[in-house]
Amino acid sequence: MRDLSSTSTYLRLVKVFKWIGQPAQVFGLMLSHLVMLTTILIIMCPLLYILLLSTQSPAQYYHFPPRLWPGLSFLTNVRHAWTQVNMGQLLLNSAIISIVVALGKIALSISSSFAFVYFDFRGKSLCFALMLITHMLPLPVRVIPTYILINELGWLNTYKALTIPLFTSTTGVLLFRQFFQTVPTDYLDAARIDGAGPLQFLRHILVPFSSTRISALFLIDFIYMWNEYLWPLIVANTPRTRVIQIGLKQLVATDAAVDWHFVMAGVLIATIPPLIVLICLQNNLVKGMSLSVEK
Amino acid sequence: MQSRFPNRVLPYVFLAPSLLIALTFFVVPSAQTLLLSFYRVSPLQDKRIFIGLDNIIRLLKDPEYLNSIAISFKFALLVVPIGLSISLGLAIVGSRRRKIFNVYRALLIWPYALSPASVGLIWALMMEPNFGLVTTLLKISNSINFNFRTNGTHALLLLSAACAWKMLGYNFIFFLAGLHSIPSVLREAASIDGANRWTQFWRITFPLLSPTIFFLIIMNTLYAFFEVFGLVDVTTGGGPGRATDLLIFRLYRDGFIGLDTGFASAQSMLLLIMVLILTFFQFRYVGNRVFYQ
Numbered sequence: 001m002r003d004l005s006s007t008s009t010y011l012r013l014v015k016v017f018k019w020i021g022q023p024a025q026v027f028g029l030m031l032s033h034l035v036m037l038t039t040i041l042i043i044m045c046p047l048l049y050i051l052l053l054s055t056q057s058p059a060q061y062y063h064f065p066p067r068l069w070p071g072l073s074f075l076t077n078v079r080h081a082w083t084q085v086n087m088g089q090l091l092l093n094s095a096i097i098s099i100v101v102a103l104g105k106i107a108l109s110i111s112s113s114f115a116f117v118y119f120d121f122r123g124k125s126l127c128f129a130l131m132l133i134t135h136m137l138p139l140p141v142r143v144i145p146t147y148i149l150i151n152e153l154g155w156l157n158t159y160k161a162l163t164i165p166l167f168t169s170t171t172g173v174l175l176f177r178q179f180f181q182t183v184p185t186d187y188l189d190a191a192r193i194d195g196a197g198p199l200q201f202l203r204h205i206l207v208p209f210s211s212t213r214i215s216a217l218f219l220i221d222f223i224y225m226w227n228e229y230l231w232p233l234i235v236a237n238t239p240r241t242r243v244i245q246i247g248l249k250q251l252v253a254t255d256a257a258v259d260w261h262f263v264m265a266g267v268l269i270a271t272i273p274p275l276i277v278l279i280c281l282q283n284n285l286v287k288g289m290s291l292s293v294e295k
Numbered sequence: 296m297q298s299r300f301p302n303r304v305l306p307y308v309f310l311a312p313s314l315l316i317a318l319t320f321f322v323v324p325s326a327q328t329l330l331l332s333f334y335r336v337s338p339l340q341d342k343r344i345f346i347g348l349d350n351i352i353r354l355l356k357d358p359e360y361l362n363s364i365a366i367s368f369k370f371a372l373l374v375v376p377i378g379l380s381i382s383l384g385l386a387i388v389g390s391r392r393r394k395i396f397n398v399y400r401a402l403l404i405w406p407y408a409l410s411p412a413s414v415g416l417i418w419a420l421m422m423e424p425n426f427g428l429v430t431t432l433l434k435i436s437n438s439i440n441f442n443f444r445t446n447g448t449h450a451l452l453l454l455s456a457a458c459a460w461k462m463l464g465y466n467f468i469f470f471l472a473g474l475h476s477i478p479s480v481l482r483e484a485a486s487i488d489g490a491n492r493w494t495q496f497w498r499i500t501f502p503l504l505s506p507t508i509f510f511l512i513i514m515n516t517l518y519a520f521f522e523v524f525g526l527v528d529v530t531t532g533g534g535p536g537r538a539t540d541l542l543i544f545r546l547y548r549d550g551f552i553g554l555d556t557g558f559a560s561a562q563s564m565l566l567l568i569m570v571l572i573l574t575f576f577q578f579r580y581v582g583n584r585v586f587y588q
Contacts, residue, residue: 119306141567145327165320227410229525
């Protein structure tokens with residue numbers, strides 16, 4: 001803009017556009033919208049495609065040139081996918097373990113952060129280091145001994161194996177610890193004058209204060225657990241305890257050609273619960289995760 | 296008044312469940328992995344022979360494993376730099392208008408809710424050799440016969456596209472948060488001093504955004520190496536041939552299908568070294584300002 005300002009063309013342009021505002025900015029704004037809308041279209045394209053395919057029959061989607069209008073087989077496809085892998089049971093399993101893991105992670109990280117911030121005790125930094133270390137040990141680096149342990153405990157193919165080993169959350173501990181440190185000590189003093197003990201203070205002051213962070217963490221952990229694949233495949237691959245993600249694999253793993261219309265109906269069903277959680281809680285995500293902004 | 300509760304027992308009660316789980320399922324099994332990597336274990340897990348570093352040596356001499364390392368790095372290189380550049384560009388464009396930006400954000404973040412398995416299936420469909428949308432477009436425009444079931448490069452491209460697409464929304468959100476924390480005064484001052492947009496980006500935005508960039512590089516790399524098992528398992532199954540036999544998939548094949556426990560444990564140890572290097576960088580350059588599992 002500055003380089004052009006000496007040329008007469010630019011001066012004339014300024015005169016013409018003066019009543020709109022600044023031309024460079026109007027142009028830039030239009031360009032921004034164009035870029036965003038194009039990207040959104042590209043991002044949405046696969047979604048629209050699976051929506052389309054889940055309504056079609058093989059004759060329609062094998063057709064060339066591609067038919068880009070919906071068919072009438074949506075309910076048939078959903079019903080077939082549902083019964084082929086017993087999706088009711090799989091969805092129930094996934095829902096149970098995702099909710100339990102999310103709540104378990106939240107409860108344990110609140111209680112450990114409470115201990116770290118509001119008490120003095122021996123071995124505090126050692127305990128904190130231990131919490132951080134779990135972050136450096138993702139499943140692949142310890143998968144075989146953990147599997148052997150689960151087997152020895154007799155937990156194979158139980159909900160216990162799918163939930164309890166996943167209850168630690170470094171993210172949660174850091175999030176709540178950092179938040180508790182910012183709660184003014186006035187609240188603690190007031191609570192104590194009223195005769196509240198540690199448990200009452202935790203329950204009536206800290207937990208209600210943390211609601212944004214609790215929902216952010218619930219969102220992250222629910223989606224994380226709903227989408228988990230390797231661990232459920234190893235420890236709970238039976239009809240009674242199988243999760244939805246493994247069910248999707250079963251929909252594809254046929255000897256004949258893949259029935260894409262059933263598979264896509266399955267993908268849609270499997271995606272709805274985490275999507276609902278995301279839509280309901282996404283405003284808390286950015287607020288709850290940005291550690292410095294919120295008071 | 297003190298800012299702490301004077302209780303000697305209670306903190307341990309509050310910490311006990313977390314510590315118990317961390318020790319039982321994280322620390323002890325990791326130590327056992329190290330031990331197991333020195334043994335040859337029979338498939339029925341009943342006999343163990345100490346063989347020292349033989350597993351590691353066998354691993355590093357195995358051309359297929361070296362191939363897996365190469366493929367994993369190639370995959371990460373396809374996913375991380377390209378995905379991050381695109382989402383950074385988008386975030387810079389998207390951060391300009393505040394009102395409409397909520398709508399854009401909602402429309403860009405949703406792939407975050409999709410599982411690696413679903414994303415894999417969606418892209419396997421998009422690139423289906425007979426009728427997939429991308430395949431058809433490529434055939435019409437460049438007459439390329441895209442077939443991920445027979446062509447190894449195509450299979451790896453499929454996985455990369457799926458992974459990058461899934462991470463786009465996640466990266467976009469973190470970049471937006473990072474951009475919003477940069478005071479606009481700095482850019483205004485630079486603009487008064489005559490800096491154009493290009494200079495402003497490289498001298499102000501980029502350096503101030505570097506913690507976010509580092510954080511996202513690490514998270515995306517970890518994702519590309521450790522979280523893509525489901526993606527590979529539902530789409531290519533490591534094939535065609537061994538063309539998409541990523542490290543994590545190889546570990547599963549050797550440990551849980553081949554039941555070669557010692558050999559698979561040695562692979563886990565190599566992965567652990569990689570995680571340690573990455574987390575070292577994370578704490579060194581990002582601190583714990585932004586944190587996410």
